[in-house]
Amino acid sequence: MQKRTKIVAALLAVGILAVTAVALLAFIQPSAEDILTGALTTTQEITDGHAIVEFAGNMPDKDVSGTAEVWGKLNVGPNGEPALRVEVLSASQADMGGTVFVADGVQFWLWNPVKNTVLVGTFAELKEKMAERAADYDGAYDFDHDGQAADTDHPETAEEAVAKLTEYFTVEKVGTEDVAGTPANKLRLIPIAEKMPEQMRAAGGLFYAWFRAADNAPLALEYTGSALGGGKATAVQLDLNQGVADGQFSFIIPAGAEVINIADLEPPQAETLGEAEAAALGLLVPASLPEGASLLETVDMMGTAVQRYSLPDGQSFTIAQGAPNERFAPDGDSQTMTVRGISATLYSDEANARTLLTWTEGETQFWIGGDLTPDEALAIAESLK
Structure with missing residues (x-):
């Protein structure tokens, strides 16, 4: 009888431990806000990176898909502008294949080898064009010299940035999935209608984002459910802080190429x-x-x-x-x-x-x-x- 009592007590103890372990495991699982905070913290620690990215997009008049290789380095330009190189390795659209984009922190080049055209400009000119484009949405915006809305409160910490994001999106953790063989946490970001620009509110749509479980590095982003289209980009390979040679961010305009300055372009209008x-x-x-x-x-x-x-x-x-x-x-x-x-x-x-x-x-x-x-x-x- 005493032996049976000990066995029952031992089983109860094991059961309590198991329930406690499950409860603790559930408790320590990161929330959606924790994952976003971790992602921003990881991003703040990035100095350079290299990635192979698969992309796909669908629009009413065409679909596009392909693969690109990307190199980047932060804080290269005089005002902290990044350096970037993107090479389109393959694409469903023939005129996209082989396209190269290079930015050295001050100026940039976009070369289309099929048309042999090079779009050139500076970051200052690009910011000006972005400000002009943003003014087309819900009236004019007041942009400062950095191309940011002048009345925007800039978060000082990752936690503040996440809090600001959740003012505009409902953020939910969907679960975990493998992205190119790498475990990742999947989040859903649903725009809060009254906080969105009128055009986006009318078109609808929401976002999904995947973050590497090991360090919360962003691996994939998808926009879906919009009446005007959607798209997804996935990093099938991502290397951070491994060093990138400065030579990746130089570009020589090919002989015979037509050079177009961004300052002379008019943005497409509906x-x-x-x-x-x-x-x-x-x-x-x-x-x-x-x-x-x-x-x-x-x-x-x-x-x-x-x-x-x-x-x-x-x-x-x-x-x-x-x-x-x-x-x-x-x-x-x-x-x-x-x-x-x-x-x-x-x-x-x-x-x-x-x-x-x-x-x-x-x-x-x-x-x-x-x-x-x-x-x-x-x-x-x-x-x-």
Whole structure:
């Protein structure tokens, strides 16, 4: 009897230890915020790096994919600008193959060997162009001399940077996956609608990011679920702080190449569609709109006709139509329903305040997405004519 009691006691002790170990293991698993903080800390310690990156992107008018080799070194330029070299090793688009981008911390060169053209410029000119481009979104931004928004609070620590990020994104840990044979933590970053620029809020989409489990170094980033496209970049090889020769960041313009200065370039703009152009595209417009909705513009974005509408309280939604592409469907649960006599797919958040409705009629796919309830999206779809 005494022996049996000891065995039972021993089994209970083992069971308690096992439960405690499992509880402790769950407790010490890094949270999404811990992983991001670790990633920023790792990034702050990087002096140079080398990577082989596989990339893929899909847009309404074309798909691209390929592999590139990248070398980089931080704090090379007079104001801390980086040095960078990117060589496209392979690409699905013939005119991308062999493309080389080099920056030495002061100026940069982008060479397309197929066209034998070299785009040249300085970091100062590039920042100016970026500021001009940013001003196209939600009005003008006040940029300082470093190309940053002047009213932006700059975080001093990794923890502050993560806290700032979570003001704009809901960050969730999805689990762990292998990236090119390397264990990695996977995070999902969902934009908080009211904090996003109107164009992104209307188009939808979210991000996934993978971080190497050993040191939280970023390995992959994906943007998906947008009505206008998506893409993913994956580092299948990543070497940090192993040293990179300065010669990697020099470039000699090939003989006979056409040289184009970035200061002379005009950024591509979405083409505003007039009534005639819209009619030629067979554009359908809604006869029924939510209360307070107002048409902002109708544009051609990479082959997709997009109607942007504003709503009260800074909200908005988009009606888009273009070539069918099911890869624009967001990650998550969906519902199947009938719209205009055709099978459609509906995605909505938990509060039913953000919705994406999509279906295909013949050779045209439609997307209705933004700050809408499912009923509002369905009513808009049924009223298109």
